[in-house]
Amino acid sequence: MAENIRVLIVDDLSETRENVRKLLQFESDIEVIGQAGTGEEAVEMAQQLQPDIILMDINMPGIDGIGASQKITELVPSVQIIIMSVQSDPNYLRRAMMAGARDFLTKPFGGDELVAAIRRVHAKRPHIQIAPSRQQRASSNVASAEAPGIPEGKIVAVFSPKGGSGCTTVALNLAVTLARRGQKTILVDGSLQFGDVAVMLDLKGATSLADLSERGEIDAELVSSVVQVHKSNLNVLLAPPRPEMADVITEENIKSLLETLRLSYDFVVLDTSSYLTEKTLTMLDVADRIILVTQQNLPNLKNARLFLDLTESLEYEAAKVWLVVNRVSEDQGISVKNIGDILKRPIIMEIPTADLPAGTSANRGIPLVMGPNQKHPVSIALIKLADYTRRELVSKQVADGKAKVGAQKDSGGIFGRFFGKREQAGG
Numbered sequence: 001m002a003e004n005i006r007v008l009i010v011d012d013l014s015e016t017r018e019n020v021r022k023l024l025q026f027e028s029d030i031e032v033i034g035q036a037g038t039g040e041e042a043v044e045m046a047q048q049l050q051p052d053i054i055l056m057d058i059n060m061p062g063i064d065g066i067g068a069s070q071k072i073t074e075l076v077p078s079v080q081i082i083i084m085s086v087q088s089d090p091n092y093l094r095r096a097m098m099a100g101a102r103d104f105l106t107k108p109f110g111g112d113e114l115v116a117a118i119r120r121v122h123a124k125r126p127h128i129q130i131a132p133s134r135q136q137r138a139s140s141n142v143a144s145a146e147a148p149g150i151p152e153g154k155i156v157a158v159f160s161p162k163g164g165s166g167c168t169t170v171a172l173n174l175a176v177t178l179a180r181r182g183q184k185t186i187l188v189d190g191s192l193q194f195g196d197v198a199v200m201l202d203l204k205g206a207t208s209l210a211d212l213s214e215r216g217e218i219d220a221e222l223v224s225s226v227v228q229v230h231k232s233n234l235n236v237l238l239a240p241p242r243p244e245m246a247d248v249i250t251e252e253n254i255k256s257l258l259e260t261l262r263l264s265y266d267f268v269v270l271d272t273s274s275y276l277t278e279k280t281l282t283m284l285d286v287a288d289r290i291i292l293v294t295q296q297n298l299p300n301l302k303n304a305r306l307f308l309d310l311t312e313s314l315e316y317e318a319a320k321v322w323l324v325v326n327r328v329s330e331d332q333g334i335s336v337k338n339i340g341d342i343l344k345r346p347i348i349m350e351i352p353t354a355d356l357p358a359g360t361s362a363n364r365g366i367p368l369v370m371g372p373n374q375k376h377p378v379s380i381a382l383i384k385l386a387d388y389t390r391r392e393l394v395s396k397q398v399a400d401g402k403a404k405v406g407a408q409k410d411s412g413g414i415f416g417r418f419f420g421k422r423e424q425a426g427g
Helices: 014-024 039-049 065-075 090-098 111-123 132-140 167-180 209-213 220-226 243-248 251-264 278-286 298-313 336-343 355-364 377-395 413-424
Strands: 005-010 030-036 053-057 080-085 101-106 154-159 185-190 235-237 267-272 289-294 321-328 347-352
Touching (some): 005 111, 030 039, 039 065, 065 090, 167 185, 167 267, 167 289, 185 251, 185 278, 209 220, 209 243, 220 251, 251 278, 267 278, 267 377, 289 298, 289 377, 298 321, 298 336, 336 347, 347 377
Parallel strands (some): 053 080, 154 267, 185 235, 185 267
């Protein structure tokens, strides 16, 4: 039988502490082990009692909830903190998360909301364990070629140069299926300004990629404190909650994060933006495979052709880019066969059109491969795409297919890299 979740309540008002205790008293898996009335007392009791969860009021005399959370995080890193406050200002949320809090409850809150937050935070407490073989490779910097028996995590980016092509639907259903197949998988919402993964998976965006960029060196333990856990057992890193917060994430942050995730997961799935920025290009550079999503119309095919031309200029291996045609319909003027001929690439998967099931899935926050439409042809195609990905990247010993990024990387962005190669070729 699993042990109870041990909770410490911290609030300067005894009436509030007692009300919170009463909300939890009938939960068989939650045990209130103590109450503290000040930040100083909370720090002392956290060290003595070693609770699983601390419910921390943000406004207290002396050391406030932010200061107490910072000290407790340093002294007892295993403790997970949920901040309670009457203030719902985003600045409070940001300060709380920077202090080490894992969730934020706005007073007054109900029992269901409180219990759900406690169980959610406890479920996603730091638990990522790097397999010994991977950990050994990371510490000794041994290349995969020198240790052929050690599988390395694979990074798959889902990209389309045309917005609205269904990249997020493809990415999240791919990731969910891989997770349900027993692969340790994380989905990263790389559409940093306007990511939709949180909505489409019905996840609360308490933490995001922005939290990682502001906390120094990125490691597995830090990542585990920020990820959301979907009911499919998929780990998720969400995009920042506001567009302007994307600016705090740098290309260096992205590269460091992805290499860390590669050591901790079997699969890292990236849902990328259709706008080709340096940040997006960094994701594509690091990826082992790029799933290029297109559709049966000229604007999509034109943009796909331009992107494929760019990948050749950047010296991506041809095998690195997989072509997928989404929303396939016989009513479209351009056949799938013609698309392969036009783009001069094999098509690895055709995903049929399914506007109604796909729209319903997005609105309900339920992936197609899990919901009532999981037997629909579009769901079956998405499952086949995941199985193909797993077979090609895990079961077979395929070429690495990474981009050959050299000195041109820093020669002035995308155009500098492109024209730099032309000059080398004497163009």
